[in-house]
Amino acid sequence: PASYEHILTETPKPGVGLITLNRPKALNALSSPLFQELNDALSNFDQDNDIGAIILTGSEKAFAAGADIKEMAPLTFSSAYSNNFIAPWSHLANSIRKPVIAAVSGYALGGGCELALMCDIIYCTANATFGQPEIKLGVIPGAGGSQRLTRAIGKSRAMELILTGKNFSGKEAGEWGVAARVVDGGKEELLAETLKTAETIAGYSRVAVVAAKEVVNKSQELSLREGVEYERRLFHGLFGSMTAFAEKKKPEWSHE
Numbered sequence: 482p483a484s485y486e487h488i489l490t491e492t493p494k495p496g497v498g499l500i501t502l503n504r505p506k507a508l509n510a511l512s513s514p515l516f517q518e519l520n521d522a523l524s525n526f527d528q529d530n531d532i533g534a535i536i537l538t539g540s541e542k543a544f545a546a547g548a549d550i551k552e553m554a555p556l557t558f559s560s561a562y563s564n565n566f567i568a569p570w571s572h573l574a575n576s577i578r579k580p581v582i583a584a585v586s587g588y589a590l591g592g593g594c595e596l597a598l599m600c601d602i603i604y605c606t607a608n609a610t611f612g613q614p615e616i617k618l619g620v621i622p623g624a625g626g627s628q629r630l631t632r633a634i635g636k637s638r639a640m641e642l643i644l645t646g647k648n649f650s651g652k653e654a655g656e657w658g659v660a661a662r663v664v665d666g667g668k669e670e671l672l673a674e675t676l677k678t679a680e681t682i683a684g685y686s687r688v689a690v691v692a693a694k695e696v697v698n699k700s701q702e703l704s705l706r707e708g709v710e711y712e713r714r715l716f717h718g719l720f721g722s723m724t725a726f727a728e729k730k731k732p733e734w735s736h737e
């Protein structure tokens with residue numbers, strides 16, 4: 482197993498890969514070295530046939546308090562543009578095919594909120610703190626926040642949050658549909674609930690799970706007609722896997 486400096490990885494249950502952001506002194510501020518490790522760990526779990534679902538979490542106090550402001554402050558337009566700054570962040574959203582569930586406790590601000598929004602499902606604690614405070618720093622969201630938050634909660638609310646830099650709570654995240662579930666208690670209870678869902682997903686056919694994620698994501702990109710056609714193609718592609726139900730047997734997925 483790889484050894485990392487800014488993240489921890491483990492397999493807490495069969496089929497479930499857990500990645501914990503671990504820069505406690507900086508409230509898990511997202512630096513380039515951290516992202517390199519995160520992308521590596523995500524790829525490893527994604528390619529591991531024994532893993533069916535991935536959880537991404539932080540500490541009790543912070544999922545991630547944003548992009549690393551100390552790394553960004555000295556950047557200029559030309560250095561950021563030439564190095565395509567934060568482009569590697571898209572790896573999670575663009576290339577990881579297995580489901581990733583964000584378990585958010587504490588701060589998920591700026592890039593931290595955007596990172597959570599890149600995940601396929603968000604679970605959070607009621608007093609988690611989400612927000613896009615970039616406007617207060619004289620910049621704007623740069624890792625998809627203006628697009629993904631707007632798709633998640635609609636234009637008027639997203640506009641208000643991004644223009645004022647006001648935070649929103651985990652409770653509101655649940656009410657607005659940003660989070661699929663708001664868990665009572667702290668990080669421990671949150672992780673326990675997230676693990677249950679991850680285990681459920683990891684128990685299903687890997688190919689069906691990957692296809693399901695792919696088609697739901699297509700709904701964000703395609704017209705309804707194109708999306709429905711895309712879904713039907715993949716649906717046809719999965720035929721041949723339903724015999725166990727018809728024969729009243731427990732399915733045994735081969736995960737190859």
Ligand code: CO8
Pocket residue numbers: 506507508510511546547548549550551553554588590591592593614615618620621622623
């Ligand atoms: N980047 C780097 N370091 C951070 C960050 C961050 N985003 N957030 C917190 N830290 C560090 C603090 O500097 C501090 O370090 P040190 O002890 O060395 O001074 C340590 O983490 C603990 O933080 P605090 O002492 O501030 O902890 P508090 O509990 O008092 O406050 C807060 C917690 C409210 C979360 C506070 O830390 C905060 O406001 N953080 C910044 C939140 C933020 O604005 N996030 C958005 C970042 S911007 C972004 O993601 C997109 C692009 C922005 C471009 C900016 C160009 C300049």
